[in-house]
Amino acid sequence: MSPTHAPAGAARQGSLRELNLALVLGRIAAADRPPSRADLATATGLTRATVSAVVEDLLAGQLVSEADPAPRAGAGRPARGLVLADRGPAGLGLEVNVDYLTVCVVDLAGQVRHRTVHRADLRPVAPADALARLVDLAGEARADAARQGLTLAGAALAVPGLVDDAGLVRLAPNLGWRDVPVPELLSGHPSLTDEVPGVPALVVDNEANFAALGELHSRPPGLASFLHISGEVGIGAGIVLDGALFRGVRGWSGEIGHLPVHPQGRPCRCGGRGCLEQYAGQEAIVAAAGLLRAELPADIATARLAELAEAGDPDALRALHDAGTALGVAVASVVNLLDLDTVVLGGGYAPLAPWLCPPVLAEIAARVLTAAWSPVTVRPSTLGPEAAAVGAAESVVRRIVARPAGWLSRSG
Amino acid sequence: MSPTHAPAGAARQGSLRELNLALVLGRIAAADRPPSRADLATATGLTRATVSAVVEDLLAGQLVSEADPAPRAGAGRPARGLVLADRGPAGLGLEVNVDYLTVCVVDLAGQVRHRTVHRADLRPVAPADALARLVDLAGEARADAARQGLTLAGAALAVPGLVDDAGLVRLAPNLGWRDVPVPELLSGHPSLTDEVPGVPALVVDNEANFAALGELHSRPPGLASFLHISGEVGIGAGIVLDGALFRGVRGWSGEIGHLPVHPQGRPCRCGGRGCLEQYAGQEAIVAAAGLLRAELPADIATARLAELAEAGDPDALRALHDAGTALGVAVASVVNLLDLDTVVLGGGYAPLAPWLCPPVLAEIAARVLTAAWSPVTVRPSTLGPEAAAVGAAESVVRRIVARPAGWLSRSG
DNA sequence: GGTATTTGTTCAGCGATTGAATTATTTGCC
DNA sequence: GGCAAATAATTCAATCGCTGAACAAATACC
Known part of the structure; x- marks a missing residue:
């Protein structure tokens, strides 16, 4: 989103310091190697004097600490590197x-x-x-x-x-x-x-x-925009735009599980018909694969499904392909709407990603107008259940x- | 979106004045009656001295001008009202x-x-x-x-x-x-x-x-979030989040015309199947109503359709109802995903809104999980074709x- | 006409940034 | 080893812009 809206409150003297504290700390957090004060000065456009003063505050507040600097060739007084504190x-x-x-x-x-x-x-x-x-x-x-x-x-x-x-x-x-x-x-x-x-x-x-x-x-805070889909019994999505979570007007965004993928299809507990959840929710996948879910906890069922698919079980493979296709229809809707370039499959979908990604990508390729110019990445989540x-x-x-x-x- | 990301650039001395110029000017723009300097001071939290200095800059730059103040009861020196300039x-x-x-x-x-x-x-x-x-x-x-x-x-x-x-x-x-x-x-x-x-x-x-x-x-700049749908030959949507346009990663957001509403349905020129455009685009509606579109410019065809619907023509009414239902499926997807509370029908849809709104609302009610707690408004655009x-x-x-x-x- | 009240301005004080000068610490060369 | 060059970080007077209080301006009410 373009940063065009007016600031929230009055800018008083202290606001300046607040902004620069955030600016400098943000740079330290985003850097891949511990930056020196001089690095920060050139990166932020502030003078070294100001950076020193700001860093002093950050050090005193246990937000950053000094570390061995990145080794540098050439002459000159060695820099002291700054890293985020590990005891603040x-x-x-x-x-x-x-x-x-x-x-x-x-x-x-x-x-x-x-x-x-x-x-x-x-x-x-x-x-x-x-x-x-x-x-x-x-x-x-x-x-x-x-x-x-x-x-x-x-x-x-x-x-x-x-x-x-x-x-x-x-x-x-x-x-x-x-x-x-x-x-x-x-x-x-x-x-x-x-x-x-x-x-x-x-x-x-x-x-x-x-x-x-x-x-x-563990990713530098920045302008990442992506859709993260948690496939559990229900299917929820988190929408990250420009590095910030988008929560909607009332905080109820991301109900991707109830996107209609077959508008006249199966009735859903939400009252609608043909919701994604009915085709790509864990219960739907497990049932389609012929597993008896009733007794299994969700994660066990998922693991079992992955085993079967790995072994080439045709029912499991078909169930995953169908679920992936339904998921792809919904994802294509989201990408058409929001123009995101990355989709992350998380939660129960992560271990099933090898089988879900291909049909999802196929639907994106077929249905997203701009896919030809700009590829969309679909990948499993890097974190586990936690x-x-x-x-x-x-x-x-x-x-x-x-x-x-x-x-x-x-x-x- | 929560304002959690770090500021873009360094906060230098002058940034303070820049921020306060924007703050005060924004207040003047948002006010429904010309505010005085004192009003602005209490509204922004700045002192009257600062507001005076800021306003002086704004006056000199022809961004605001002084107007007759809102009449006020009681004693005291009369205020001078500030309005956005009409010659800057x-x-x-x-x-x-x-x-x-x-x-x-x-x-x-x-x-x-x-x-x-x-x-x-x-x-x-x-x-x-x-x-x-x-x-x-x-x-x-x-x-x-x-x-x-x-x-x-x-x-x-x-x-x-x-x-x-x-x-x-x-x-x-x-x-x-x-x-x-x-x-x-x-x-x-x-x-x-x-x-x-x-x-x-x-x-x-x-x-x-x-x-x-x-x-x-002509609406106060603020935190409005809504979806604006332009129904022409193609169907495009503009997404406004917190008063700012959301453009997507590459600026290609809003392609609502290619949301799949019947995934196995009619092929679309985008290469997909069952896109909304095939069911609620102008050509689709006009064809479904039995009008020969070929010769008519878009706006004439829309006007003719509205006439027929007004007269109770069953084909036109059915065509509009079906289009509205398809549109409602897509809108329900958007609302489920983004949790918006307002949908505006613009472009060619505006004159057809009396017939499109009911089926759209019906689909929202049936398909949006949170609709029970928080109503979604669907209304025609206030502006015309311009x-x-x-x-x-x-x-x-x-x-x-x-x-x-x-x-x-x-x-x- | 006098007083209370509200608006807007003036001015000394102060916090934060700036830019230049200064100090600190290392490399490289003689 | 000693010295110059180079880079890092700090110190300090100057300046910019906000604050708070005092003051001037303009009106209503008694």
């Missing part, structure tokens, strides 16, 4: 899903510094109890983070459902949740993180959105990197 | 389409101050000649603008086709254009506008994109309002 603020990522709870801690550099996966069937568990268990795990994570010199600056919770801006889970069908007020249920518990100005204590969002952010993991939790944690640290002033004002 | 910079909007050329001038306040529509069949005309005619019309527009005290600060050209970032028209099928380098063809002619720092001399883009911007016409040209011109003035510093640095 960190983000807490949480996930509640059907089969597991996950908690993880991600530092400024995007490294996962703590991770817990607690496998359990959460469907029979009341939301309040599920959240209570999560709080316990989060407490351990916080203690572990503290041992590593990390301060949890904010938390984000991924949920497989629709979440409104206030953190109310309107509907998480596979979990059996409806109108669950997460912040309210957590208010009785001790706080998960430290309080940091400008960083919300807890953000709740759809797992597909956070999984998409996870895909930015993508959503990592992405959630990452969303916290990205916020700090984008606006370090809040953190610094806390730290004194 | 203006935008030049151009459109080449199949049946006409349009040129218009829009001032800062969004008023159309000049308009020329030159009807002609442009298909047999070579691109260079069509552009030459446009340059002539633009010259007259510029002279007329000068008489009104307006300075043309930039130009934008709307074309019914795919345009890349450099202004190369890759493909405009209905016009018969292919790989037309517009800026190059115009380079021999006298320049259309004055040169203003920060404002490109000419922006070329898809008519659907500009028509969507036109829908923001929406694209007005939107193009408006894009220029919006850029100036968003970044007044460039204009001011020119003006001295």
Whole structure:
């Protein structure tokens, strides 16, 4: 999107420093090698004097630390390299899903510094109890983070459902949740993180959105635009535009599972007909392949399907091809609409990508007007099942990197 | 989208003033009544001293002028109201389409101050000649603008086709254009506008994109997000997110005409099957209604169709209902994906909206998961056929309002 | 006519950036 | 080893633009 809209608030004296803190820190985060102050000065256009002053603030606030510089040939005083600190603020990522709870801690550099996966069937568990268990795990994570010199600056919770801006889970069908007020249920518990100005204590969002952010993991923050599709029982998509998640007017974007791919086709639980979910959802694929899903947890069923396909089982191959074709129709719609150049298959789709990608690419080639000029990449996700939790944690640290002033004002 | 990404450039001393110029000017533009300096101070959070200084710059640069204030009850020195100037910079909007050329001038306040529509069949005309005619019309527009005290600060050209970032028209099928380098063809002619720092001399883009911007016409600049669908021979959509046009990675977003609504249906000229265009494009509707389109210009055919529908002609009504249903399937996809709350039917769809809206709404209600919680508005465009040209011109003035510093640095 | 009230301007103070000068530290050459 | 060149980082006076308070201007109300 072109940066044409007016700034949000008044630009006071201090705004200048805030902007330059963000600018310099962003450069440090985006650099592939530790930059020197001089590098930063030339890269940002600021003077070295200013960069030094800004870096001093960042060092004092434990956002960056000095490292051995990139070796350089030639004469001159050696530079001191700057890297994101490994003992400053960190983000807490949480996930509640059907089969597991996950908690993880991600530092400024995007490294996962703590991770817990607690496998359990959460469907029979009341939301309040599920959240209570999560709080316990989060407490351990916080203690572990503290041992590593990390301060949890904010938390984000991924949920497989629709979440409104206030953190109310309107509907998480596979979990059996409806109108669950997460912040309210957590208010009785001790706080998960430290309080940091400008960083919300807890953000709740759809797992597909956070999984998409996870895909930015260990990637320089920048202008990436892509579609990340989480293929579980339902199918959700996270849309990343210019490096930022697009959440829609009310935060309910990405419901790709209910794009009609056969408008007069099978009825869907959403009330519509022929939704993608009915043709490319996990249950549909597994049923089409002739597997009895009822007893299998989702990930086991997926693994089994991949085995069968690997072995050349014709039913499995046909099921995957048909699902991929349906998925391709939906993806072609998205690409025609948004002109994205990358599509990432995540969640349950990742292990099935070898069989899903070809039909998806075929549909794109056939249906996308501009495909001839500009190829669309379709690839599996780089993260595993913990993508959503990592992405959630990452969303916290990205916020700090984008606006370090809040953190610094806390730290004194 | 959350404003989480880092600022583009270094924040230098002058950036502060640039930001506040934009902030104050944006407030003046957004206000429904002429605000006083004191109003602006409380609204922006700046001090009155700063606002006065900023306003002085804006007055000197002919971006705002003083007007009679809004009458106020009570004691106190009367305020002086500030309005966008009606004799400062203006935008030049151009459109080449199949049946006409349009040129218009829009001032800062969004008023159309000049308009020329030159009807002609442009298909047999070579691109260079069509552009030459446009340059002539633009010259007259510029002279007329000068008489009104307006300075043309930039130009934008709307074309019914795919345009890349450099202004190369890759493909405009209905016009018969292919790989037309517009800026190059115009380079021999006298320049259309004055040169203003920060404002490109000419922006070329898809008519659907500009028509969507036109829908923001005379509306306060803000966070509107909507989908604007231009139903012509082809069907294009402009996506406005948070008040800004979304152009996609390469500027080719909005190809809603090629969303598959019947994946195994009629073959489309794009190579795919069952594209929306085959069911809701003008030719499809007119043919389904039993009209002989071949001889009729598009707008006449649309008017005839509206007459027939008004008279209760069953073929016309059925054709419109079927088209609306197909359109609704595509719109439901978009809403599921992007969570927009408003859909605008523009171009050839506007006069047909009374018959298209009901089936579109029905499909949305049936297929959009979140429709139950949050209604989606579907309404016809407020602008007529000149929406694209007005939107193009408006894009220029919006850029100036968003970044007044460039204009001011020119003006001295 | 006097007072209260609101608008808009003036001015000293201050924070942040700038640009030049200065200090620091290494390489390369004699 | 000593010295010049080169590059990195810091120091400091100057300047720009915002702030806050005092002040001037203009009107309504008593």
